[in-house]
Amino acid sequence: MQAASWSIEDMPAQDGRVAIVTGASSGIGLETARALAGKGAGVTLGVRDREKGNRAADAIRASHPGAQVAVQHLDLADLASVRAFADTFQGEHRRLDLLINNAGVMMCPFATTRDGFEIQFGTNHLGHFALTGHLLPLLRATGDSRVVNVSSLAHWRGNLDFDDINWQRRAYDSSQAYCDSKLANLLFTLQLAQKMEASGDNPMVTAAHPGWTRTDLQRHVWKYRFLGLFMGQDSAMGALPTLRAATDPDALPVDYYGPSGKKEMRGPPAAAGRSERARERSAAETLWRLSEELTGVSY
Numbered sequence: 467m468q469a470a471s472w473s474i475e476d477m478p479a480q481d482g483r484v485a486i487v488t489g490a491s492s493g494i495g496l497e498t499a500r501a502l503a504g505k506g507a508g509v510t511l512g513v514r515d516r517e518k519g520n521r522a523a524d525a526i527r528a529s530h531p532g533a534q535v536a537v538q539h540l541d542l543a544d545l546a547s548v549r550a551f552a553d554t555f556q557g558e559h560r561r562l563d564l565l566i567n568n569a570g571v572m573m574c575p576f577a578t579t580r581d582g583f584e585i586q587f588g589t590n591h592l593g594h595f596a597l598t599g600h601l602l603p604l605l606r607a608t609g610d611s612r613v614v615n616v617s618s619l620a621h622w623r624g625n626l627d628f629d630d631i632n633w634q635r636r637a638y639d640s641s642q643a644y645c646d647s648k649l650a651n652l653l654f655t656l657q658l659a660q661k662m663e664a665s666g667d668n669p670m671v672t673a674a675h676p677g678w679t680r681t682d683l684q685r686h687v688w689k690y691r692f693l694g695l696f697m698g699q700d701s702a703m704g705a706l707p708t709l710r711a712a713t714d715p716d717a718l719p720v721d722y723y724g725p726s727g728k729k730e731m732r733g734p735p736a737a738a739g740r741s742e743r744a745r746e747r748s749a750a751e752t753l754w755r756l757s758e759e760l761t762g763v764s765y
């Protein structure tokens with residue numbers, strides 16, 4: 467992989483390109499969308515709360531007058547909503563250069579998605595798995611397209627239990643469930659990239675993590691929220707690994723970017739480390755089969 471130092475100035479112009487950023491109503495997603503729009507991309511904010519999405523779009527237009535930003539409803543915890551989002555988007559667009567699978571929930575109390583999946587695995591992984599599958603025809607039809615999956619340092623503690631993915635047989639551990647969902651993001655990256663390579667096809671698939679970034683994500687864990695005030699970086703910095711994974715011309719399939727500072731918690735983006743479990747091809751294949759079965763989306 468390439469140079470350790472990378473900033474927004476290194477990001478190539480994005481004029482004429484079309485991007486979707488999920489969870490762009492706040493935090494890292496908002497800053498990712500802002501930077502892409504600032505470089506000329508047409509960006510659709512995939513958001514579950516339309517009003518919050520409209521405020522985010524206004525904020526982007528205020529930073530970059532003339533920015534091309536649209537807001538579209540997307541609830542990743544509802545497969546019907548994911549399908550409707552993709553159908554509408556494909557009805558209105560002839561290309562999709564960048565799909566940024568960024569949205570996420572962290573360490574929330576036990577809940578299920580509309581389709582009955584554990585909320586963190588269901589939102590962070592299955593929703594994005596289904597979304598990517600629905601949008602694949604458009605990504606394939608667009609030259610030089612990319613999918614970026616936003617994972618986390620938390621993936622290092624991930625250890626998916628494929629026999630009890632919805633926590634029906636174990637006492638719920640919301641921290642473990644988050645780590646598992648973030649491991650799933652990297653295994654999904656591995657398997658999707660492998661499939662694209664096998665077919666010699668677009669899109670290229672990369673991943674990123676934002677280290678420790680001060681956002682609303684930590685709302686369920688006050689300890690992290692408090693510590694983040696001192697240890698976290700701001701959302702614009704937290705968005706840089708995603709932006710590099712999305713736009714660096716030297717990036718390769720499966721490349722994974724994170725902050726280059728101590729323990730990958732802060733700093734400019736560079737190549738990030740990943741756990742042994744995140745490299746396991748058999749786990750990636752098992753996750754893929756299970757995801758197809760649960761979502762009913764095969765690709």
Ligand SMILES: NC(=O)c1ccc[n+]([C@@H]2O[C@H](COP(=O)([O-])OP(=O)(O)OC[C@H]3O[C@@H](n4cnc5c(N)ncnc54)[C@H](OP(=O)(O)O)[C@@H]3O)[C@@H](O)[C@H]2O)c1
Pocket residue numbers: 488489490491492493494495512513514515518540541542543544568569570571572589616617618619620675676677678679680681682683684
């Ligand atoms: N912050 C960190 O230190 C950190 C560290 C590692 C990884 N990450 C990852 O970074 C990504 C972005 O998180 P963030 O830190 O920017 O947190 P955030 O500010 O809470 O942003 C998360 C976004 O996801 C959206 N979202 C949640 N559930 C959704 C659903 N069902 N459908 C559609 N959108 C949904 C949220 O929408 P609402 O605005 O409606 O809540 C919000 O826009 C996540 O994948 C997270 O796991 C963050």
